[in-house]
Amino acid sequence: MFLISHMLLVVQAECIKAVPLYSNASLTYCNQSAVAQQESYCHACEAMFPLHKSMNEMCAFNSATPTSYISANLNNFAAAMTFCRTTFKNIVFNYPTDPNVILASTSTTTYIGIGAGVLVLVLIVVGVVIYRRRQQAGKSTPATSGSGGxxxxxxxxxxxxxxxxxxxxxxxxxxxxxxxxxxxxxxxxxxxxxxxxxxxxxxxxxxxxxxxxxxxxxxxxxxxxxxxxxxxxxxxxxxxxxxxxxxxxxxxxxxxxxxxxxxxxxxxxxxFMANGDVTDLLKAERKRSPKDRVFLWAPRHNNFGTSKTAVAADVADALCFLHSFMPTIIRRDLKSKNVLMGANWDAKLSDFGISRVASNDNTMTSNIGTVAWIAPEVLTGGHYSEKADIYSFGVFLSELDTLESPYAEMTEKNAGGFSNARIAMMVSEGALQPTFTDVVPSPILDLAQKCLSFRDVNRPTARDVAATLRALCKV
The missing domain is CATH 3.30.200.20 (Phosphorylase Kinase; domain 1)
Incomplete structure (x- = not known):
């Protein structure tokens, strides 16, 4: 029994060497030649057949793998080679004259121990993949970046x-x-x-x-x-x-x-959005005296192309679209930095790096986004829905009104600033909300307060928010 186990370990060790070579050369690239339509993928097929022999010997393909598996793979590779030869007619590839020779010789082998053999091979392949991913993660090192390009x-x-x-x-x-x-x-x-x-x-x-x-x-x-x-x-x-x-x-x-x-x-x-993001627009407004500001809730007769109400309505329209999917797409990171302005001052949502489709799980990861914009139910790690976006939208309305990041007055160092952790704790308990100025229009303040409701069921839908803002744009 020990001898058999030892021999199996030796075979597995050799197989571990063969699997990455085979999978890199053939499974990943050769088989995708017709999709990628690149010469380099066709060259990957050249390495496939010599490595196929190693896989047969080291991983016991012939004695442990159903013929249908081998047939399917080799038929795929034969199709890939046919595509490559037809597409890149001026290139001479080092392919076998007839890949079916290998297929024919393989199919005559007697197949024994299929269940155990396949299980061992699958475990080996899975182990190799995990091992290689960990190796690659461990080797990941920062690279020096330049100032441009x-x-x-x-x-x-x-x-x-x-x-x-x-x-x-x-x-x-x-x-x-x-x-x-x-x-x-x-x-x-x-x-x-x-x-x-x-x-x-x-x-x-x-x-x-x-x-x-x-x-x-x-x-x-x-x-x-x-x-x-x-x-x-x-x-x-x-x-x-x-x-x-x-x-x-x-x-x-x-x-x-x-x-x-x-x-x-x-x-x-x-x-390309020519007028940058809303954060930069708010910073520019802060530098102006109140009487000289041009980015207002209601447009006035000047040359500026939009208003705060119009920008908010554009963003609400985008949320309506995201929330209309089944299952719903949750934006999760709605803030002024991720709202871009086009050449005609139309606002559009961007940067969907942490957006996700709602799941049926009880919880979804909460350590995302920026603390100040995150809904209480997300901060506590509980279940959340698209109503988390509505809370973030309420915070965005505060940004538009105050021209500041939320809780900016609390995080300044010269004021004994609060940490993100303390702010998160207070928001999650319903003890803290973003502030608004004394001159914010009452319909905007009323809408924002509904969006910032502690309980998500009390927040309006994106459709309700958009309808309210579109009506205000016409006033």
Whole structure:
């Protein structure tokens, strides 16, 4: 029994060496040639057949795997090779003359111990995947960033007066890799079509550039090089891109497309909003004397293109759209920084990095967003719904009115400022709410107070909020 166990461990050890090579070379890339339509994916097929032999020997495919599994895989690879040869006619690929030879020889093998063998192989593969992900996470180190340009896939900033280009290496993959999603294939933009790239802003997780694409100004967002090595960060970024591709509404920043040369330089492109975010607009207003301010609740006869009421109504319209999905999409991070202004001063929601679809679970993660905008039920880690967005909208109305971040007067150091933890505790207990000025219009104050109700059932719906604000815009 010991000898059998020892032999099994030796086989498993050799299999562990073979699985990553096989999966990287074939399962991840060769099999996706027709979707990616790239020469580099076709070259991955060249490595597949020699490694297939190693998998047979080291992982006992012939004695432990149903013939249908092998047949299905080899048929897929044969189809991939046919596509590559047909599409890239000027390239000579090092493919077997007839992949069916391997299929035929494999299918004549006697299959024994199918149940136990498959279980062992599955456990080995799962173990290898987990081990490799942990290794990659452990090796993730911050990369030095520059002051401008875009990030190429090697983590170095490139000044972008020309076109945006990376290398042709594949750079790994993740589960549900967006690059191989057939529903998003039509949105792919070749990197050479992205020009005049200049840095706009860099944050803790990503960097945003301004660029041109097919004659249109666009914003291009990428993960920081250090985050682009983090499997979880990449997966979250892909989830954000998938969500953005679904959201087509006049009050949500328009999704333009995606671009990449590798996993690590994946970028999402959206329409460029010429007048920045509402936070910057509020900062500019603070610098003006009260009599010279132009961003008001009710528009007056001047050259400024919008009003606070109109901006709030635009955002409420966007929330109506998000909350109309089944299941509902919860914005979760609604604040002035994530409301952008177009060239005509129309307001649109942006940055859906932490938005999520409502689940049937009792709780959803609460350690997200910024404390000041988070609803009490979220702060306590309890169940929450789209009504959490309505609370955040009430805080946003406070920002518009005071021109300040919520609780700014409490967090200033020279006033013995409160910590975020203390503010969160007070909000979660219903002991603290954002303030408003003495000159806020009474209909706006009444609406804000309803939105900020401690109990979510007492808050209005997004549709009710939008209707109220649209009516006020006509007054």
């Amino acid at each position: 875009y990030y190429s896939n090697n983590g170095t900033p490139t000044h972008g007066s020309g076109t945006y280009k990376g290398t042709t290496t594949h750079g790994g993959s993740v589960a549900n890799d967006i690059r191989f999603d057939p529903d998003l294939a039509r949105f792919r933009i070749p990197q050479e079509h992205i020009q005049n790239v200049t840095l706009l802003v860099k944050g803790g997780y990503g960097v945003v550039f301004r660029a041109t694409c097919h004659g249109e100004d666009v914003a291009m967002k990428q993960l920081l090089p250090s985050k682009a090595k983090d499997q979880h960060a990449i997966q979250e970024f892909m989830n954000e891109i998938r969500l953005c591709a679904r959201l087509e509404h006049p009050k949500i920043v328009r999704f333009v497309g995606i671009s990449w040369s590798t996993l690590h330089d994946l970028a999402v492109l959206s329409e």
